[in-house]
Amino acid sequence: xxxxxxxxxxxxxxxxxxxxxxxxxxxxxxxxxxxxxxxxxxxxxxxxxxxxxxxxxxxxxxxxxxxxxxxxxxxxxxxxxxxxxxxxxxxxxxxxxxxxxxxxxxxxxxxxxxxxxxxxxxxxxxxxxxxxxxxxxxxxxxxxxxxxxxxxxxxxxxxxxxxxxxxxxxxxxxxxxxxxxxxxxxxxxxxxxxxxxxxxxxxxxxxxxxxxxxxxxxxxxxxxxxxx
Amino acid sequence: xxxxxxxxxxxxxxxxxxxxxxxxxxxxxxxxxxxxxxxxxxxxxxxxxxxxxxxxxxxxxxxxxxxxxxxxxxxxxxxxxxxxxxxxxxxxxxxxxxxxxxxxxxxxxxxxxxxxxxxxxxxxxxxxxxxxxxxxxxxxxxxxxxxxxxxxxxxxxxxxxxxxxxxxxxxxxxxxxxxxxxxxxxxxxxxxxxxxxxxxxxxxxxxxxxxxxxxxxxxxxxxxxxxx
Numbered sequence: 001x002x003x004x005x006x007x008x009x010x011x012x013x014x015x016x017x018x019x020x021x022x023x024x025x026x027x028x029x030x031x032x033x034x035x036x037x038x039x040x041x042x043x044x045x046x047x048x049x050x051x052x053x054x055x056x057x058x059x060x061x062x063x064x065x066x067x068x069x070x071x072x073x074x075x076x077x078x079x080x081x082x083x084x085x086x087x088x089x090x091x092x093x094x095x096x097x098x099x100x101x102x103x104x105x106x107x108x109x110x111x112x113x114x115x116x117x118x119x120x121x122x123x124x125x126x127x128x129x130x131x132x133x134x135x136x137x138x139x140x141x142x143x144x145x146x147x148x149x150x151x152x153x154x155x156x157x158x159x160x161x162x163x164x165x166x167x168x169x170x171x172x173x174x175x176x177x178x179x180x181x182x183x184x185x186x187x188x189x190x191x192x193x194x195x196x197x198x199x200x201x202x203x204x205x206x207x208x209x210x211x212x213x214x215x216x217x218x219x220x221x222x223x224x225x226x227x228x
Numbered sequence: 229x230x231x232x233x234x235x236x237x238x239x240x241x242x243x244x245x246x247x248x249x250x251x252x253x254x255x256x257x258x259x260x261x262x263x264x265x266x267x268x269x270x271x272x273x274x275x276x277x278x279x280x281x282x283x284x285x286x287x288x289x290x291x292x293x294x295x296x297x298x299x300x301x302x303x304x305x306x307x308x309x310x311x312x313x314x315x316x317x318x319x320x321x322x323x324x325x326x327x328x329x330x331x332x333x334x335x336x337x338x339x340x341x342x343x344x345x346x347x348x349x350x351x352x353x354x355x356x357x358x359x360x361x362x363x364x365x366x367x368x369x370x371x372x373x374x375x376x377x378x379x380x381x382x383x384x385x386x387x388x389x390x391x392x393x394x395x396x397x398x399x400x401x402x403x404x405x406x407x408x409x410x411x412x413x414x415x416x417x418x419x420x421x422x423x424x425x426x427x428x429x430x431x432x433x434x435x436x437x438x439x440x441x442x443x444x445x446x447x448x449x450x451x452x453x454x455x456x
Contacts, residue, residue: 122400
């Protein structure tokens with residue numbers, strides 16, 4: 001027989017995900033993990049090196065799935081795409097098979113307890129979410145749905161915060177209907193459509209009464225793109 | 229000598245808070261806790277019954293401090309008070325003595341791992357935060373700063389989500405300046421001031437082009453107050 005592991009890698013990672021998702025990194029014991037995975041300790045250490053190595057693979061698999069789900073959302077306008085993305089992550093009442101909340105939000109709360117390589121995976125996952133939000137906003141600017149002066153960097157942090165809050169507030173008692181309303185309110189930060197005939201001219205001073213998503217934007221020479 | 233504990237209760241709770249705040253409920257060990265508190269296991273069990281009992285006292289003390297800090301914020305308008313409240317909780321760069329993040333946000337992420345009585349304390353703390361946000365909004369309605377039709381219930385969830393996100397995004401790399409911008413964007417959901425001469429008449433239909441914080445509000449007969 002070859003030295004190839006005698007188990008289904010995907011199934012093992014999904015089983016470990018269930019434990020880490022429910023209990024976080026620090027509170028998940030090697031015993032719980034190996035029992036869930038159906039692996040001996042030695043097989044586990046051989047394949048994943050240690051708990052940190054296992055967590056890195058689990059969290060990057062989790063992040064990949066979340067980002068894929070975020071990227072799969074389609075709509076006819078970018079504004080509708082963003083709203084649909086939020087709706088995709090509303091809690092589904094009655095559907096309780098998955099652990100509550102989000103592993104990425106949870107990893108942020110226990111960032112200081114994660115080993116450095118796991119911290120990097122957690123940050124990369126969250127910044128991957130932000131990059132998707134930034135891209136929706138940049139695409140909206142490119143298509144003229146948003147003004148070139150729209151604050152993509154600020155808006156993408158704002159919408160990332162909304163997404164994180166949506167994943168966490170159900171544990172404090174918020175219902176799906178209440179979170180749908182939170183999405184409506186958060187979307188008020190989406191800048192109003194650019195005026196039909198208002199070409200941007202360099203050197204022209206902006207008035208202080210900018211539209212919503214543009215207010216008090218830091219003015220860097222001709223650069224309005226996301227810095228992330 | 230009396231049966232009174234021979235230690236400073238406040239100091240002991242603050243020491244345990246430091247551990248729970250950094251590591252969460254499930255990952256904090258009795259050893260870590262008793263070492264931090266400078267108590268023997270038996271003194272700890274005698275005073276707090278068990279880890280659950282200790283956590284309840286620690287988290288309710290924490291929540292009390294946070295709610296007091298939220299309530300202490302003053303400003304000349306309710307809108308400014310809410311903004312100032314958010315600014316009060318911006319991360320202070322360079323000041324690293326406190327553990328990162330918020331114990332209430334963290335307790336939401338590990339809600340399923342908390343014993344029932346600790347879950348109740350966590351929910352009570354978060355709903356206490358929401359009640360303060362609701363009160364600011366209701367006071368704004370009472371003083372005429374907001375229209376009576378303002379959606380206090382929806383807005384208070386939205387602003388609670390903003391507060392939670394502000395406490396968690398620094399662990400993903402958001403700076404204080406970026407969060408200040410998030411506050412500006414989130415505040416766009418604050419409804420615009422009621423028109424000077426637009427008394428509400430019962431029986432009068434609202435147009436579908438309601439002001440920001442009023443859009444698509446569920447219409448219950450004459451009740452717009454917070455249900456929390």
